[in-house]
Structures are given as structure tokens and as C-alpha cells.
């Protein structure tokens with residue numbers, strides 16, 4: 001694992017944007033795995049700016065998002081689909097046909113999940129997967145459990161995740177109970193992984209992720225087994241390690 005310490009959230013975002021830009025510049029038909037949450041927002045802003053300046057071209061890029069809430073239509077402002085449109089896709093020259101986000105409204109969850117993994121394989125696999133990390137060590141919506149779930153699947157959200165994400169909703173009671181998420185195998189098959197982490201409240205979980213036992217109780221700990229992971233984190237997020 002490579003760890004890049006940045007002096008601020010802005011530097012973390014810019015460093016991540018640099019890595020994604022380099023990927024897209026070197027391979028115009030790159031397949032990017034993307035994440036929601038507050039952490040990658042600055043990276044998206046930077047990429048939008050460079051796209052507007054003509055420095056990075058997304059016209060041939062394909063994207064797959066990590067996850068989506070079950071029961072929220074794509075036009076619901078709290079859906080991850082709406083988040084991605086507002087924060088990124090509406091502002092860059094990506095082909096909408098190349099954007100993939102699990103369909104949280106499907107009545108055939110199993111087909112949706114197997115189809116999602118199949119589409120990733122057919123696209124040639126994910127070149128770079130961007131990840132944030134939840135307070136309990138979840139990545140995507142892979143919650144702590146007794147095993148690492150391999151493929152894209154339906155998941156019941158933990159109470160702590162609902163609490164953490166309640167800030168985007170009208171309180172915890174309105175946070176959906178379930179989500180569709182890429183599995184740990186789906187994520188681990190990405191050729192390169194970039195994990196973004198900022199803030200002191202993530203310091204302990206980041207330490208366990210990087211140096212703790214590889215245990216499904218800390219889902220992100222499995223990243224220790226991937227051969228190309230870059231952690232980009234600010235000082236407060238790395239404060240439990242130093």
C-alpha cells in the first residue's frame with residue numbers, strides 16, 4: 001500500500017484528480033470506478049475544472065459507481081444517481097450511455113447485481129476504483145460482517161451507516177434500509193485502487209484498515225491484499241498512525 005499524506009483536503013482532492021486525469025490522458029477509454037459521499041466531492045470539482053479547460057477529456061470514458069440506495073428513483077435528490085449527476089456528470093463531457101449506477105428501483109435485484117458485474121467485465125474491468133471509507137470501515141456499502149461478500153449484492157445498512165448518512169436526509173428514519181453495492185471481489189478486481197480519507201474522525205478506522213487484521217469486521221482491511229492501492233489522506237486522518 002502506498003500512502004500519500006497531504007496537507008489539506010484540497011491537496012488530497014487535487015492529488016486524486018491528478019491520478020485520475022493521468023489515467024484518462026494515458027488511456028482515453030478508461031473505465032473508472034467512482035464513489036459518493038462528501039470525501040470525493042473536491043476531487044470531482046477539480047476534474048470538472050480541468051475538463052472545462054480542456055486538459056482532460058471524458059468523452060470516451062466509462063464509469064461504474066460503487067452503490068445505490070434501494071427504493072430511491074434516480075431523480076430523487078438523495079439518490080446516488082442524482083448526487084453523481086449534480087456533483088460530476090452534468091458538468092463534464094461524458095457520454096451518458098457510458099455511465100453506470102446500480103438501479104435501486106429494480107424488482108429483480110439478483111439480475112441487476114449479476115448484470116452489473118457482467119457489464120464491468122464486458123467493459124474490460126475497472127482501471128481505477130476510487131473509494132471513500134465509512135466510519136465503521138465500510139467501502140461502497142459493504143458493511144462489517146462475518147465474511148467478505150464477493151460480488152455486487154443487496155445489503156442491509158447498519159444503524160451506524162444510517163446515522164452517518166442521515167445528514168443528507170430528513171433524519172435517520174428516512175434513510176433507506178437497503179442498498180445495492182459492488183462486492184469486495186468486484187472492488188478488488190480493479191487494477192488500481194485509490195482510497196481517499198480525511199478528518200480526525202476517520203483516523204482510528206484508517207489505522208485498522210492499513211495495519212489491523214484482515215477481517216470482515218473491518219471490510220476495508222481486505223485492501224491490504226490488493227497489489228496497487230494508494231491511500232491519499234490528510235494529516236488528521238493519518239494522526240493515529242504517526
Ligand code: GLP
Nearest residue numbers: 036037038039132133134140141
Ligand atoms: C457512504 C458511501 C461510501 C462512502 C461513505 C463515506 O456510505 N456508500 O461509498 O465512502 O459514505 O462517506 P463520507 O465521504 O461522506 O464520509
